[in-house]
Amino acid sequence: MTSPATRRVPAGAVSGVPGGHLSRAVLTALTPVAWGTTYVVTTELLPPGHPLFAGLLRALPGGLMALALTRTLPRGRWWGQAAALGVLNIGLPFPLLFLAAERLPGGVAATLAAAQPLLIALLAVAVLREALSAWRLAWGLIGMVGVGLVVIGPSAAFDDVGVLAALGSAASMALGLTLTKRWGRPPEVGPTAFAGWQLTAGGLFLLPLTFLAEGAPPAIDLPAALGYLWMGLVGGLIAYVLWFRGVTTLPVTSVAVLVLLSPLVAAVLGAVVLGQTFGPVQLLGFGLALAAIVAGQLPAPTRARS
Numbered sequence: 001m002t003s004p005a006t007r008r009v010p011a012g013a014v015s016g017v018p019g020g021h022l023s024r025a026v027l028t029a030l031t032p033v034a035w036g037t038t039y040v041v042t043t044e045l046l047p048p049g050h051p052l053f054a055g056l057l058r059a060l061p062g063g064l065m066a067l068a069l070t071r072t073l074p075r076g077r078w079w080g081q082a083a084a085l086g087v088l089n090i091g092l093p094f095p096l097l098f099l100a101a102e103r104l105p106g107g108v109a110a111t112l113a114a115a116q117p118l119l120i121a122l123l124a125v126a127v128l129r130e131a132l133s134a135w136r137l138a139w140g141l142i143g144m145v146g147v148g149l150v151v152i153g154p155s156a157a158f159d160d161v162g163v164l165a166a167l168g169s170a171a172s173m174a175l176g177l178t179l180t181k182r183w184g185r186p187p188e189v190g191p192t193a194f195a196g197w198q199l200t201a202g203g204l205f206l207l208p209l210t211f212l213a214e215g216a217p218p219a220i221d222l223p224a225a226l227g228y229l230w231m232g233l234v235g236g237l238i239a240y241v242l243w244f245r246g247v248t249t250l251p252v253t254s255v256a257v258l259v260l261l262s263p264l265v266a267a268v269l270g271a272v273v274l275g276q277t278f279g280p281v282q283l284l285g286f287g288l289a290l291a292a293i294v295a296g297q298l299p300a301p302t303r304a305r306s
Contacts, residue, residue, distance in 0.1 A: 021250065025297050028246025029258050031239040036265025038235060040273050045227030047218040051101070052210040055094035057228045060203025062237030066196025072189055074197055081183055086201025088176030090240075094202075095209055096169035103162025110263040111148040112166035117296070118144065119174035120256040127178045128252065135300035136253045143260045143292030149285025150267050174256070180244065181252040191245035199240055257296030260289050 046054055067073070074082045100109040117140035124130040185194050220228065246255050264286060271278060278286075 021254075021297065024246055024250055025254060025258070027242055028250060028255060029261055031243040031246070032259050032261040033265050034235045034239040036262040037269060038231065039266045040269045041227045041230055041235075044273070045223045045230075047220070047224055050214050050218045051098040052095060052206060052214050053217055054228070054231060055098070056203055056206045056210045058231045058236040059090050059094075059199045059206060061232050062240070063196050063199030063201075063203050066192050066237060066241075067200060070190065070193035070196060072193035072196075075186075078186060078197075081179075082197035083201045085176055085180055085183075086198035086203075087205050088172050088179065089198055090202025091205030092172045093169040094206060095213075096165045096172065100162045100166035100169060103159040104166060108152060109162065109166045110151045110266070111144060112163060113170050114144045114147040114260055114263060115140075115167065116170045116174045116177075116259050117253070117256040117292075119171055120178055121253055123174055123178040124252055127175075127182055133253070133300050136296070139292045139295045140257065143257060143289050143296075146285045146288030146290075146292060147260055147263050150282050150289065151263050151285075173259075177247060177256060178252060180247045185244070185248045191241050191248075194248075195237065195240040195244050198244070199236060254297050257293050260293055264289055 042051070042054060097109070097113065100112070104112075118137060121133060121136040121140055124136075125132050185191070218224070243255075246258075267278075267282070267286075
């Protein structure tokens, strides 16, 4: 029988069984891979001009489905904590990211969003009381540079509001991820219920914003219905169940660097589906970002831990 002490993984701890860490990391990595399909699904299947509605359908239906399946509601302090995590992890990043996408070229917005591992490396010091790791900071910076080389084109331009929105989205998710690690998950609550709490809270936060900003929902044809189904089931419920399972069982810095997969998958799908091409600079960026992702799964060298 496993004791509670061995079931709970301390914040920032690295699993003593590399195989176990690797399998959990691979499952968790499926989430940013699913998120990376958002761009091609949005451009090819969904009606234009309704990004918040897409975000709402990505969160609220899956959250309510998870609550119906698990029949588990928060108790005590978890009502407030689940609401806070849902807003930070889901509700707030969506509108900020969409604002950034409107004000910035997509590559610039994606690169600024890739600052999340850097922010988490710093938040781990303040929130989780971990030692500042030059190893994590360096690889976080390398990963951000790699993503930038992949997605930023020659016409890149910067807008103050767009930059603040992109960084705000990254900061919100970084704080939400760090607090998820700090607060953990109630021992009697599974990852599906835990994801359901946050998806529902994030969706309820988005609900009034969506109708105030976009008005009535768009007409939905068959391709749009399939796109929304993919976003809500795969990119929403399944992805967040795997994500929050990983957050509570893996070191937070290992999870954070996995988000770099999302713009990389989006770029690959852009090449395969939309006929976009890669040059030597993009390939170099891919290599740097992948190296950062792999390095993030390894324990920091002894000198880098202090």
